Amino acid sequence: MKLFRTAAAVAALLVAAAPLSAETIAITGGRVATVANPEPLDGATVVIRDGRIVAVGKGVAVPAGARVIDATGKWVTPGLIAGNSMLGLYEVDAVDETNDTEARKSPWSAAIDVSSGLNARATPVSVARLGGVTRAAVQPDTGNSIFGGQGALITLAAGEDILLRPRAFQFIELGEDGARKAGGSRPAAWLELRNALQEAERYARNPAAYTDGRDREALVTRLDAAALVSVVDGRVPLMVHVERASDILNVLRLPKEFPKVRLILLGAREGWTVADQIAAAKVPVITMALMDLPDAFETLASTRSNAGRLVAAGVLVGLGMTTDGTGNQPRNLPQQAGNAVAQGRLPGAVGLTPAQALAAMTRSNARIFGMDDVGTLEAGKAADVVVWDGDPLELSSAPTSVIIGGVVQPTVSRQTMLRDRYLNLQHDQLPLAYPR
């Protein structure tokens, strides 16, 4: 049995390496949380054809010849979207050779484009996929400046090409980290930011004359300035990691100087204290739902009510900041979302409704990054769909099927193989290294 299962697992992996094809699929009988509507539909059917959702609802007919996934007693949701991650950029976080999240010794910063570092076969990608994560925003980390570079949007579909949209956003650090990267103070970080954006404007006006008559201290490399043109002209959002309320307010003022800049706040742990200003500025926030410690002087007001209070104020909030293999893994997005619901049940706290919590890791992140084709289960959307063996926010639940772009994904990873190898420790005939 064990041999059979592991052999099947290997076969599935081999299949994963080959191009998978989209089928006509009908997911029947499940509790379907479309996220387009707050209430789930019981006993509904989701029909997928040519990689798209073609029908969702009760009484929808199963097309002839469709592969049927019986979801009776199960939940069906849109694929989860990690609003912030480093998926595909590392295999083992602390093993530098496998880690392409930052480049401390590079002369470039804003110009760095993570898309060339993506590795579709990275184990964290398959592990996250098994947890129901189907898309992610991938953020470069900062090296020796406040600019991390250009992040990407990826699909977690098994295969060799996970890049969906390169140069989807520019990432910068302000606050304490930004101050450190800029030489030691927040004002220095802001000077670095303003100067770089001004240089980008100057570059945009006349690229050929960019190096003429420059102030040496204002040095921004040609490539970095060129990369920031899309930020100052508003084509690409600027994702800013800040936590402290004063830093958030400063960031919200940036469009006064650079009117076309589009902002995304990352972190914003004190965001709830200035929620109205964030809402008025129509700036979305990507954050975590479980941070409640004053672990830095910039996070003194941390509370797990942050997401709930921001949403209540009208801010578009997505869940993310899932950057490594410890407490904040992408596959634990549902745990964060579920805890946000639990928070709402405590006297004096503010949480999310189950529908809001599910939206915060699907539709909201799709909207924040302009991924109009996913985030809900509606006819016409790309078929990123997850079938869960229970309430998707509950700790006991896990995906039983993950479908990305209409393709049923493999159910194995390096971790499931390790599990199967060590399920029983019998090795009197051969070492455990033999069966697979």
Place this chain on the structure above:
Amino acid sequence: MMRKVILASLLLTAACTTTNAPPPPPASVAAAPAPKPFPSTYKAYPGVTTVIRGATIYDGAGHRIDNGQIRLENGKVAEIGTTVSVPAGATVIEANGRYVTPGIIDIHSHLGVYPSPGVDANSDGNEATAPARPEVWSEHSIWPQDPGFTRALAGGVTSLHILPGSANLFGGRGVTVKNVLGRTAQDMKFPDAPMSLKMACGENPKRVYGSRNQMPSTRMGNIAVDRQTWADATAYKRRWDDYNKRVAAGTAKPSDMPRRELGNETLMGVLNGEILVQNHCYRADEMANTIAMSNEFGYKVTTFHHAVEAYKIADLLKANGICSAMWADWWGFKMESYDGIRENVALVQNAGACAIVHSDDANGIQRLNQEAAKAAAAGKRAGINIPPEVIWEWVSLNPAKGLGIADKTGSLEVGKMADVVLWNGDPLSVYSRPEKVWIDGAVMFDTSDPKRRPMTDFELGQPGMGDVK
């Protein structure tokens, strides 16, 4: 005079059989044995006799009582079962199907030694100045104003073990505390809990010292330094054993007393079985090396911490009676955690070995119940069904065993400390949180009563002060 000396040596001998720290005073000093240094000054706060009825109880010792009742009285569990007597004047709480468990015990925390805010000035968890620093005590680094204690309390943690970090092979002594804020670390110390020695395998020590071109820079270097340190400690113990024998025989001169070496004093405590070894170790092969080393020098590892690969040698861990303290799903953040799997805890349990879910993290400690639930769910999908009342042992009785306090707390058995949590729902559900937490029978946390929610000095006057968090 002679009689006094004999009396003193008898007292010393008696003391020596029960404790090795500190060593006895010179034989000529005819006084009672020196008190333990830095004794606990913890005092339980007043509670009232309380009966909780209509609860689903996981007693922490593997039993479940549906529609159960429990009485807390004089700081202890006085009665538990399907019915308990209700003394006149007792506070009665109708649980209406809510859940009651023993308080959560985290066997691996750095609260206070790596507190919030995590500024350099507060970073006191690693005496990374030599690979063997058994002389340092984590309790001397604990900042009792760490807001992390209050967050852990809101997560149902009633006791925790605070360890030095893992930069060193011998990190120093760990201390068990009750999660009751005090003005001093001594105010928090769990009375009569054994101390521990934190040891570490693997990447951290060899990286820290290897990067300075010092030994150890390899895993073989780790073991070599470990063994030499144990060999030296054995020689130190021999000197003391010899001296103590002569004291007992009345033939010791005061100047015969060996010089106290604080590092070796800790190690001698381990060799004498009084100090428990808490050993940070990820990889299966390194845990096996460590077991062999402990056999060579005649000490016992109580618990392997992090134990990401415990599932690979669960049989060996069972045979040696060693607990594994594990995360539910941390993996891949460093090379030695690369083979972490979510089924680890369940596989260890399934092999009949002692399984513990730990945090090592100021955030994770706030929801060890959820981490246990995730670990159990992964086990279930692999065909290992573990009932909730057994799952609860991973965060209560098993860590209590690993800390040598299972006779006092860790389960809701009559006579044990009334360290109790009333949950607003199934504690293995993501939607549940502690509603009330009792420590030694006193309500130390109550979601519905701001006067029963602690706030550290650090948070006074700061943004968000008094928030529910």
